[in-house]
Amino acid sequence: MKALLALGLLLLSVTVNAKVFKRCALAKLLKQDGMDGYKGVSLADWLCLAHHESNFNTKATNYNSGGQSTDYGIFQINSRYWCNDGKTPKAVNACGISCSALLQDNITQAIKCAKRVVRDPQGIRAWVAWKTHCQHQDLSKYVKNCGV
Numbered sequence: 001m002k003a004l005l006a007l008g009l010l011l012l013s014v015t016v017n018a019k020v021f022k023r024c025a026l027a028k029l030l031k032q033d034g035m036d037g038y039k040g041v042s043l044a045d046w047l048c049l050a051h052h053e054s055n056f057n058t059k060a061t062n063y064n065s066g067g068q069s070t071d072y073g074i075f076q077i078n079s080r081y082w083c084n085d086g087k088t089p090k091a092v093n094a095c096g097i098s099c100s101a102l103l104q105d106n107i108t109q110a111i112k113c114a115k116r117v118v119r120d121p122q123g124i125r126a127w128v129a130w131k132t133h134c135q136h137q138d139l140s141k142y143v144k145n146c147g148v
């Protein structure tokens with residue numbers, strides 16, 4: 001019972017500490033950090049991607065049991081290729097960072113790593129959610145009335 005209570009409080013604190021971006025706040029920040037048009041990826045594409053991957057939540061994590069890897073943060077960047085979480089078999093860590101750095105409220109590192117991901121030949125197609133939900137779609141609603 002005590003353990004359950006402690007777990008409940010822990011989950012509560014994780015939820016409370018998670019930073020969930022508002023759409024336009026994220027749009028402005030991404031623009032400021034040079035994401036608009038980076039490697040041909042529009043601001044609306046980045047927003048659509050982040051919306052479907054994490055719902056703009058910097059603390060989002062999802063374990064892929066098939067690949068024994070985990071996706072981290074607002075862009076759901078994967079531990080097989082891009083970051084080190086100390087538990088993913090045959091991990092590459094091409095961004096040269098700890099995966100926990102991708103969960104910070106300050107998304108500077110997550111942005112830097114996302115740029116690294118799209119510099120690879122497959123570009124934004126690395127994100128399945130982008131292909132499924134954003135490719136060939138009208139994405140104007142993502143930046144609408146944001147002044148970006």
Ligand SMILES: *[C@@H]1O[C@H](CO)[C@@H](O)[C@H](O)[C@H]1NC(C)=O
Nearest residue numbers: 104105106107108109110112
């Ligand atoms: C976010 O972190 C970067 C370094 O990773 C730092 O340069 C920047 O000032 C930080 N931004 C804020 C708002 O704290």
